[in-house]
Amino acid sequence: MLQLKDLPDKAILEKFASRYPEVDINAVMQFLHLLGVASELSVGLDNFLRRYDLLQGRWWVLILLMREDSFISSPSKLAEQSGVSRATMTGLLDGLAREGLIQRIVDEKDKRQTQIKLTKKGQQKLDEVMPDYYQRLGQLMSVIDKEQGQVLMDVLAKLKRNLTIFD
Known part of the structure; x- marks a missing residue:
């Protein structure tokens, strides 16, 4: 899996927006951040599992x-x-x-x-x-409380339901 380690900042996205005016800079930053965290989670899980062959x-x-x-x-x-x-x-x-x-x-x-x-x-x-x-x-998820966890689950469910936009 390709990992984007150098996420663009707001200035770079504003440069893109000058060429592609339909860009929602905040939406792109949120999406890329989510994608980056998901990628890091996957790599971390692989590193953990590798200890067990x-x-x-x-x-x-x-x-x-x-x-x-x-x-x-x-x-x-x-x-x-x-x-x-x-x-x-x-x-x-x-x-x-x-x-x-x-x-x-x-x-x-x-x-x-x-x-x-x-x-x-x-x-x-x-x-x-x-x-x-x-x-x-448990350690990973301990940084968010129960209410934040529920908000996270709700937000992820909304995004999952909206994935059809890529079809």
Whole structure:
């Protein structure tokens, strides 16, 4: 993911506004700041997960499997839930299987049908990561109080509903 580390200031955006008069400088600054923080959060999460020999994609697959009552799901459902292509999911599953964190279960009647199961080793990996993750997440979010947290959730929900403008 490309990270914009040098966000433009108001003077630079005013220069752009002279060329593109429809620019709302405050909206652009808010958007870029949000995008920058989201990018830094993603990098920070990857750095944290790397300590456990994981990256976000593989970690999310393990979490999605743990959410299932039977700890079993299909590759296509996992791809849909995580917002990646089936080919990308296959690559994630290949790596997890090599490490013994998941197991592929082939349907005896229809060999084309495969289910993915979280293994005991996969659950142990999550049991190792999650307490530290939740503790760090608590520390990160402790800088905002309950009311600010609700405002944040409301604002993010509004932005999410408005994302169709990029379609």
